[in-house]
Amino acid sequence: MAEPIKRKKLLTKETGKKKLSQPKAQPSPQQTQLDKQRAEYEKKQLAEKKAKAAKIKFSLLALLVVIYIIIPKPQVLVYEKLNMVSESIYWPGFTKEQAIMLDTNQQVIIDEQLNIIYFCYRGENKQNCQKYTLIERKGMFAAAKLYFSNH
Known part of the structure; x- marks a missing residue:
């Protein structure tokens, strides 16, 4: 007859603890500096987009006011x-x-x-x-x- 297959657990309690207890690799100083520069660049881009949107809104509002003044009203x-x-x-x-x-x-x-x-x-x-x-x-x-x- 056939022999029964033995089941093995792939993750045991000991292997799970080992993975959790391993310290994470510390990012290098160059990597942290790059992350800071990237964050600053993204903030500048966001500020520029907001400034452009504000300029467009102001221009449209000014155009509407000029049209209101120029066009004769009933x-x-x-x-x-x-x-x-x-x-x-x-x-x-x-x-x-x-x-x-x-x-x-x-x-x-x-x-x-x-x-x-x-x-x-x-x-x-x-x-x-x-x-x-x-x-x-x-x-x-x-x-x-x-x-x-x-x-």
Whole structure:
């Protein structure tokens, strides 16, 4: 008959203790100096990345502020004629574009000194225009509120 196979333990208690009790190799002074230099270099790289990100964020913020200042903002104009009061969203012209009212296709001319709004068809002079008295001007947020309440 066949002889039974004897099982052997590969890791005995004694071998495990030997491995744990062996001292770790001390890194050489050159290796520790290299590790310190590598850590400093990584810190510098991280600081440079943060500085670049901060510059980009600041540039974008400055660009948004400049755009906000330059672009004309919509306004709500309250005007009347024959005791009939009306509100409209007015968008001032930008460079070569003419000012528009969102609820009319007529040309809008505002006389700031006399507080008068003229609605004219294109190509007509001021004498043939409809004349309204400007009562009040409201800001950009009022224009947004009026726009979304009507649409």
